[in-house]
Amino acid sequence: MSLSHGKLELKKTLIAFQGELGAYSQSAVYSFFGRDTVKEVIPLTTLQRVFSELCSNPETNPSKPNYAVVPIENSIAGSVGETFDLLLSKDVKIIGETVVPIRHALVIHREADFKYIKKVISHPQALAQCREYLDAHQWEEIAVYDTAGAVKIIRDQNLFDTAAVASELACEIYGMKLAKTSIEDDHSNKTRFVVIVSARDASSMPSESTGSDKTSVIFSTKHAPGSLVRALSVLSFRGINLSRIESRPIKSKPWEYYFYVDFEGHVKEERCRQAIEDLESQTLELKVLGSYKRAI
């Protein structure tokens, strides 16, 4: 599915993500679909709920989302294991990806002032990512469950002595004030998100090659020497570049793994179609998650 196709349909679409309003996942929704075209977002508490709602029956669930945008890997912290596990266990397809730079801002109450700050609150990972800036000040640090949630706390409790580390979007959504932007240590920190739909919805969204695509698959291999290399050779033999490999445990079989592989190309290209045909014979189980326009 191309971006323009997404925009075309968005008048009636609901897009789900995990986290509070203003979470980085919401920035990813805007990054992929375009902020002006998104009518309604659905913030949900857990990734499990995002996938369940996406796959629910629209006849019994009027707020069933049409799309969801979920984080899959961060350029510093690595893969989001739970997303990988849900991509396997739920009947979903990937129709796109987007990359969001993680820029942390220092957010204060709209009526507060920088000089009142005594405490700073955020998700522990966000606090850790602003170590240099925070160490240069002497504020007490308090961990909370979510970056955007920290801004919400400042607004709801009218805190004048507390700052939050969060996105500029969270600052804007809760009507608070930017005290400082880009306070993260590493300005190259990015998160990659995938855009997913239920398999049922995907069947009415034909995906076409754009000439710059990527295909995602999950497979398990026989427990025998060389079986992973044989499966991957199906790609290299055809000159198809592997852009990502990730392994996740098979929960019922300790020390056996599912492999998540992204490779260049689209299933509608002949060499990719053939590679998938060969993968079927070289693997125990194979799930094709979809082909979509690459963002990186």
Next chain:
Amino acid sequence: MSLSHGKLELKKTLIAFQGELGAYSQSAVYSFFGRDTVKEVIPLTTLQRVFSELCSNPETNPSKPNYAVVPIENSIAGSVGETFDLLLSKDVKIIGETVVPIRHALVIHREADFKYIKKVISHPQALAQCREYLDAHQWEEIAVYDTAGAVKIIRDQNLFDTAAVASELACEIYGMKLAKTSIEDDHSNKTRFVVIVSARDASSMPSESTGSDKTSVIFSTKHAPGSLVRALSVLSFRGINLSRIESRPIKSKPWEYYFYVDFEGHVKEERCRQAIEDLESQTLELKVLGSYKRAI
């Protein structure tokens, strides 16, 4: 290094792990070295500190540990990313591995009774792993930082209405009472730990092939089609089985990865020695973490 060699030297050794006294990592220390032979363990708050202390200078740090035992993967939750990153960045060698079954017990104060329980405290992951048992009761659940730490809280605060989800070892160490054993949903849940030493200490510990070994390496590849498959082929070409592959982001280069590979055999075996020689020519960077007796 063989287990017997470890036992031989243990009279004067200090062994570090991450967590409170009674953590599952302490069970891993006993599992590898033998409980009777371990004289002194050093619980440290973070994995970062475990690696730093292990690599510190014994002349300036009298409590420098000789060994550390760190978790590397769980059969359900997957890899411990931080351990992989520290294995790359710190100058350490792996000299062994051990697998510990994760059996959660319900622990109460030694003077309390099951019927007094109103609350249950533990690490959120441990609470999640006992979902079926906890759902069958109506206790309030409270997340704390550590499983063994939960038992310590019950002892230190003399809580009679609160139970902890933790190991039997934690119960014993803090002198508390077992209310119920094996309350985990999945009895096959296991964690694999590796036993590490500083590279300097490793140089005086010659490792010999036992006939059932595994070798761990970390490498990065050229950013070109087929480069990972070519590197792995060095092993499959020699009939060497790959037992594990894991990828971790290269922090300075978004969307490029280090690969962590375990394969069967010992560097003192000719085919493994040759494979490593070839890996050097097929990779950009290569770090050999060590060869050791396999536990799985």
